[in-house]
Amino acid sequence: MAKLTMVQALNQAMDQVLAKDKRALILGEDVGVDGGVFRVTDGLIKKYPNQVFDTPLSESAIVGASIGLAINGLKPIAEIQFMGFYLPAFNQIVAHLARYRNRTRGTVNLPVVIRIPCHGGIRALEHHSEATEALLAQIPGLTVVMPSTPYDAKGLLIASVNHGDPVMFLEPIKVYRSIKEEVPEEMYEVPIGKANIIQEGTDMTVITWGSYIKDVMEAVKDAPYSIELIDLRTISPLDNETILASAQKTGRVLIIQEAPKTCSISSELSSRIHEKCYLSLKAPVKRLTGYDITMPLPAGEELYLVNKPRIHRAMKELMEF
Amino acid sequence: MVIENYDPLKGQMLQVLDAEGNLAQGFDGVLKNDDVLKLYQVMTLSRMTDKKALAMQRQGRLITYIPQSGQEAAAAASVYALTFEDWIVPAFREMAGWLLRGAKLKDVFLYLRGNEQGSKNMPKLRMTPLCVPIGSQIPHGVGISWAQKLKGENSITIVYFGDGATSEGEFHEAMNFGGVFKTPTIFFCMNNQWAISLPRSLQTSSKTLAQKAVAYGFPGVLVDGNDIFAVYLATKEAAERARQGKGPTMIEAYTYRQGPHTTADDPRKYRSTEEEEKWLCKDPVSRVRKFLEKRDLWDDKKQAALEAECDKIIEEAVAEAEKTSYIPEDIFKYHYAEMPQELQEQFEYFKSTLGGQHG
Ligand SMILES: Cc1ncc(C[n+]2csc(CCOP(=O)(O)OP(=O)(O)O)c2C)c(N)n1
Ligand SMILES: [Mg+2]
Numbered sequence: 194m195a196k197l198t199m200v201q202a203l204n205q206a207m208d209q210v211l212a213k214d215k216r217a218l219i220l221g222e223d224v225g226v227d228g229g230v231f232r233v234t235d236g237l238i239k240k241y242p243n244q245v246f247d248t249p250l251s252e253s254a255i256v257g258a259s260i261g262l263a264i265n266g267l268k269p270i271a272e273i274q275f276m277g278f279y280l281p282a283f284n285q286i287v288a289h290l291a292r293y294r295n296r297t298r299g300t301v302n303l304p305v306v307i308r309i310p311c312h313g314g315i316r317a318l319e320h321h322s323e324a325t326e327a328l329l330a331q332i333p334g335l336t337v338v339m340p341s342t343p344y345d346a347k348g349l350l351i352a353s354v355n356h357g358d359p360v361m362f363l364e365p366i367k368v369y370r371s372i373k374e375e376v377p378e379e380m381y382e383v384p385i386g387k388a389n390i391i392q393e394g395t396d397m398t399v400i401t402w403g404s405y406i407k408d409v410m411e412a413v414k415d416a417p418y419s420i421e422l423i424d425l426r427t428i429s430p431l432d433n434e435t436i437l438a439s440a441q442k443t444g445r446v447l448i449i450q451e452a453p454k455t456c457s458i459s460s461e462l463s464s465r466i467h468e469k470c471y472l473s474l475k476a477p478v479k480r481l482t483g484y485d486i487t488m489p490l491p492a493g494e495e496l497y498l499v500n501k502p503r504i505h506r507a508m509k510e511l512m513e514f
Numbered sequence: 515m516v517i518e519n520y521d522p523l524k525g526q527m528l529q530v531l532d533a534e535g536n537l538a539q540g541f542d543g544v545l546k547n548d549d550v551l552k553l554y555q556v557m558t559l560s561r562m563t564d565k566k567a568l569a570m571q572r573q574g575r576l577i578t579y580i581p582q583s584g585q586e587a588a589a590a591a592s593v594y595a596l597t598f599e600d601w602i603v604p605a606f607r608e609m610a611g612w613l614l615r616g617a618k619l620k621d622v623f624l625y626l627r628g629n630e631q632g633s634k635n636m637p638k639l640r641m642t643p644l645c646v647p648i649g650s651q652i653p654h655g656v657g658i659s660w661a662q663k664l665k666g667e668n669s670i671t672i673v674y675f676g677d678g679a680t681s682e683g684e685f686h687e688a689m690n691f692g693g694v695f696k697t698p699t700i701f702f703c704m705n706n707q708w709a710i711s712l713p714r715s716l717q718t719s720s721k722t723l724a725q726k727a728v729a730y731g732f733p734g735v736l737v738d739g740n741d742i743f744a745v746y747l748a749t750k751e752a753a754e755r756a757r758q759g760k761g762p763t764m765i766e767a768y769t770y771r772q773g774p775h776t777t778a779d780d781p782r783k784y785r786s787t788e789e790e791e792k793w794l795c796k797d798p799v800s801r802v803r804k805f806l807e808k809r810d811l812w813d814d815k816k817q818a819a820l821e822a823e824c825d826k827i828i829e830e831a832v833a834e835a836e837k838t839s840y841i842p843e844d845i846f847k848y849h850y851a852e853m854p855q856e857l858q859e860q861f862e863y864f865k866s867t868l869g870g871q872h873g
Contacts, residue, residue, distance in 0.1 A: 226784045227711030249681035249717050250648055250709050278647060281682060316577050316628065320646045455856065484860045486849055491577045491628030492840040496864075503867055 202343035221272030256282035277320025291334035324452035341406035348383030365404035397445035444475035476514035522724035530743035535804025581773030587798030588767035595749035619831035649682030678709025698756035706771035727764035739767030740798035
C-alpha cells in the first residue's frame with residue numbers, strides 16, 4: 194500500500210470521485226492551473242478539464258453558485274482558500290446551504306462539500322490560522338468534519354461527497370504534509386458521525402481533533418496514566434455514543450482544543466458529558482483550550498498553542514482532583 | 515482634465531512617460547525635477563527592500579513576504595498626489611506609498627516577522643493597517659471619507675485594492691455607497707494582472723476594471739500604472755474632484771506584479787517567463803531613472819550613493835525589528851478596554867505557563 198500525505202490522499206480521493214461521477218466538480222480560487230495553494234487539487238484540471246474550475250475571487254459566489262449547481266443536480270466540491278476567508282460566504286452558508294433541506298421539507302437536499310484548510314501551527318499571516326469550527330457547528334443542518342490523518346482524510350472526503358447533504362470539510366494545514374501513512378488505492382469511506390478511539394485506556398479520556406492529534410498522541414505516550422484517546426473526526430453531529438461511553442468508563446475527561454474556550458466545541462462536549470454521565474464522573478471535565486483571544490501572529494503563536502508540558506499539567510490536575 | 519478625456523469603456527489609457535523615459539509633450543511641470551527625484555528615491559528604497567526581504571525570508575528571518583516589485587510607481591505617485599491630511603487605506607502591495615506617508619520600514623519588518631507591534635503606528639499617520647481579507651478594507655475607505663464629508667473636512671481618502679478584489683461583494687457594495695453618499699473617495703485599483711494564479715482576463719469579463727465605476731455613477735479612469743506622471747495626474751485630479759464635493763473616482767493602475775504572489779508562491783505553475791520579461795521592459799523604476807538621465811539629473815555616481823543610503827536605511831530597520839522582542843502579555847491586553855473576568859482568569863493561568871517550567 195502506498196504511503197501518502199494528507200494532501201496526496203485528498204488529491205487521490207478527488208481524482209477518483211471526478212473519474213467515477215461526472216456530476217462531481219471542483220471549484221474555487223487557484224484550484225485549477227495552480228493546483229490549489231496547498232496543491233491539494235494538483236493536476237486535476239488537466240485530467241478533468243470540464244470538471245475543475247478556477248473561479249474569480251468571490252467566496253460568496255463560490256458557495257452560492259455551489260448551492261445552485263447542487264439544486265440543479267451537480268455535486269460541487271468547493272474550496273475556500275483558508276478558514277479566515279469563508280466569512281464572505283457565511284451568509285450563503287447559514288441562510289441557504291444549511292437550510293435548504295428543511296426549507297423544502299426534504300424535497301431539496303444539497304450535496305455540497307466545502308473544503309477549508311484550517312488551524313494554526315504553520316506560522317502564517319493573519320486570518321490564515323483560524324479555528325472557527327464552533328461557528329459552523331452551531332448551524333442546524335450543517336455537517337462539520339475534520340480529519341487528522343491521511344487515511345481518514347480520503348475516507349471522510351469520499352463519505353462527504355456521498356453524504357447527500359452539505360459538509361463543511363475542514364483540513365488541518367499542519368497535518369497536510371507532516372504525516373505519511375498507508376492509504377488504500379481503492380475508494381473507501383470513513384463514516385461521518387463516528388469518532389475514532391485511537392487507543393483505549395482506563396484512567397482518563399482525552400478528546401481532541403484536527404491539528405492537535407499528533408502533539409496530543411505524543412504527550413499521551415509519555416504520560417504515566419492509562420489514557421483513552423479519542424479523535425472526534427466529525428465535529429457536528431458529535432458521536433455521543435462513543436464519547437459518553439468512554440466518559441462513563443474512565444470517569445475523567447480532558448478535552449484539548451485549539452479554538453478559544455468560550456462557546457466552543459469543548460463547551461458542548463463538557464456539558465453533554467456532565468448532563469449524561471454525572472454520576473460516573475470522578476472529576477469535573479477539564480478543558481485545555483485556546484484562550485479567548487485572537488490567534489496571535491506567528492511570533493506569538495507558540496504562546497497560544499498547547500504544548501506537552503501544558504498537556505501533562507492538565508492531566509495531572511485532572512488525576513489529582 | 516484627464517479623467518474626462520480618457521474613457522475606460524473605449525479602453526483608453528493615460529500614459530505620459532513612456533517605457534524609454536520620454537515625457538509626452540505638454541506634460542512638463544506636472545512633476546518638478548525635485549518631485550521626480552523624491553519619487554525615484556522612495557521607489558528605489560521599496561525595490562531594494564524587496565531584495566533584502568526575499569533573502570531574509572529564505573533565511574527564515576521573515577515568516578513570509580509580499581513582493582512589491584513592479585508596482586512602485588503606482589504606490590508612490592498616488593500617495594504623492596495627496597496631502598498629509600488625507601487618509602490612506604492600504605491593501606498590502608503599496609509599500610512605496612506607505613514609506614512616503616512616513617511609515618517606518620522597521621514596522622513593516624515587524625509585521626512580516628509576525629509581530630502585531632508592526633501595525634501600531636499606522637493610524638497615527640492617517641493610514642489603516644495592512645488588510646489581508648481581500649477587498650474587506652474598501653468599505654472602510656468609504657466610511658473614513660464619509661466621515662470627512664460629514665465633519666466638513668477638506669481631506670479625502672484613497673483606498674487601495676487589487677484586480678482580484680473587484681470580484682468580492684465588498685468592492686461593489688463600497689463603490690455603490692461611495693456613489694450614493696458622494697463620498698470624497700479615490701478607489702485605487704492596482705491591476706497587476708494577476709490574483710495569485712488567476713489572470714486578469716479570467717477575473718472579470720469587463721474590458722477594463724475602471725469601467726466598473728460607470729455603473730456606480732462616477733468616473734473611472736485607466737492609467738499606465740508604471741508611469742509616475744500618469745498616476746500622479748489622475749490621482750491629483752480625482753482628489754480635487756473629491757475635495758470639491760463631486761464624489762468618488764476610481765483609478766485603475768495598469769501594472770504588473772513582477773515577483774511571486776508571496777514567498778509561498780511559484781509563478782512557474784501559471785505564467786510564462788516571456789510574459790514576465792515583456793513586463794520587465796516596462797519597469798517603473800528604471801523608467802524614472804531613464805527620464806532623469808535624459809535630463810542629466812542622474813548618473814552612476816548618484817545611483818551608487820542612493821543605493822548605499824537605502825542599504826543603510828534597510829539594515830537599520832532590519833536590525834531594529836530583529837531586536838524588538840515579542841511581548842507575551844500583549845496577546846491578552848488589547849481585546850477589550852477592560853479585561854473580562856473569565857479572560858482575566860485565563861491570563862493568570864497563561865502567566866503561570868510562561869518560562870515553560872510549569873507547563
Ligand atoms: C477574502 C479572501 N479570499 C482569499 C484570500 C487569499 N488571497 C490572498 S491574496 C489573493 C489574490 C489577491 O489578488 P489581487 O486582489 O489582485 O491582489 P494582488 O495579490 O495581486 O496584489 C488571494 C486569493 C484572501 N486573502 N482573502
Ligand atoms: Mg492582482
